[in-house]
Amino acid sequence: MIPAPLRRAGLVVTAALAALLALATPAAAHGADAPDGTDYRAEVTATSPDRPGLTARIVEAGARLELTNRTGRDVEVMGYSGEPYLRIGPGGVYENSRSPATYLNRTIAGDTQLPPEADPAAPPVWRRVADGPSARWHDQRTLWLESTPPPQVSADPTRQQRIRDWVVPLRAGDETIEVRGTLDWLPPPDAYPWWVAATLGFLVIGAAGLVPGGTAPGVRALRAVGALLALGGVAAVAFTVGRVLDAGAEGVGGVLLGLLGAQLWTLLTGLGAIAAGGYALARRGGADFALALAGACLVLFAGLANLAVLSRSVVPMAGPAVLARIIVASVLATGTGAVAAGVLRLHAAARLARPPARHPRTVPAPSAPR
Incomplete structure (x- = not known):
């Protein structure tokens, strides 16, 4: 049973994400035929x-x-x-x-x-x-x-x-x-090392969810996951800005217009991960749920959407291609790790909040008359 504050937070966040997605979808149609990577x-x-x-x-x-x-x-x-x-x-x-x-x-x-x-x-x-x-x-x-x-x-x-x-x-x-x-x-790069790095990052970050939440190590683990998720959000924002620059934007005004256009949803995903990371660092109620939700959005809209970067030699981002691969691998690692850690902590909290099972009282059988 999920506590009432978490349920209310989930409803608010879900409604907000649905509204943002509805606003971002029309804008994302512009430039939709630009490749996510090429050789x-x-x-x-x-x-x-x-x-x-x-x-x-x-x-x-x-x-x-x-x-x-x-x-x-x-x-x-x-x-x-x-x-x-x-x-x-x-x-x-x-x-x-x-x-x-x-x-x-x-x-x-x-x-x-x-x-x-x-x-x-x-x-x-x-x-x-x-x-x-x-x-x-x-x-x-x-x-x-x-x-x-x-x-x-x-x-x-x-x-x-x-x-x-x-x-x-x-x-x-x-x-x-x-x-x-x-x-x-240009020959494509080998994506295997990047997948290995993302998987190892996922395992390390996700393991923080196994630390008991009510202890001092559990508090430190929560803050560590929050800090890493925030870094993943920063990486997603950096990738989004780099993609806008690669699309030809010039000056602060041109970059802002690009961010508010085709790249709005990815930008909001990165900012949401930063906010959820800060929420966990502040040890707010519902931080575990925020980590899991923001991590899932980060993986879907900033990680999986840019997987081609790991296996293509020419990437849609200003700067070195290897930097784009580092960013995408870190987004995948921090996003999936935050999902795993948040879900594990939620499961542990729900198990502790569950009332103990009541055992029926045993009534002694009446003794037989002598």
Whole structure:
């Protein structure tokens, strides 16, 4: 039987999480086709001829090409048949609704069905789609779209190798500009050591739930689990910020918008783990339940959702790939460990609170008459 305060806390936390999930789900749909990891690395090597104020880069683990134009004049991105596709300039970003690239580039797979009005030979019909000087899009020239690796990679997948050089043509008035880059295969890392580290962390943290809760060692164990869960929450927040930066966010405002958009739920999960860890450090009532619930959310939304990081060479986070793997492994270890410790402590508390079984009183049998 779970005590009444724990039941009330569980109802409040569950309702709050359900509300947050409902708010976060629509936002998470944006950028949903960005990969959680890949073994193909796309890079921009040059813009030729070089123009001050015109920059290009790859974002979202290679999923999109970003072009920023601060030259003060319009620059057009050419589509796959040489037609105008995007126009980026002082007035914002415009797309040509007659260009097939407008529709093909809406998904990373490029499998959108073309509407009847898509005709690369037709005069452009421009439609304003964004403010600002930057545009990001899936460009098939920078991606490997096949389900199987290239033949040279299949022959030797353990070696880094160049797949192709690519070019995305631009036009500024009568001038032709090229964004040049490369697409390489990077051998995937071995995920086994990371799984071992996460499992060992889970066992060590979860074992804290076996320490009797009413003792001084039990109090120290509770605080230790809370501190480690809070660190896991900090790691989840760091990963979320890194993912927003990898998606092309710039400045504090851009990062905040990214956090409140597609990454809102993961951010809230990390913050919830930090709060639950602080709750346990303060030895508040219901701390065991908070540890178990926050740990489960951390594992589901910040750990399992990013498992590809452990086995992919290119990860959707700014910074070294090995740092992303350390973060995900620590999230898995602290989250699962907090779940195990919290559940074990709850079980022990419920067993101690259970009233002792009453044994029926034995009535002596009447003696037989003599």
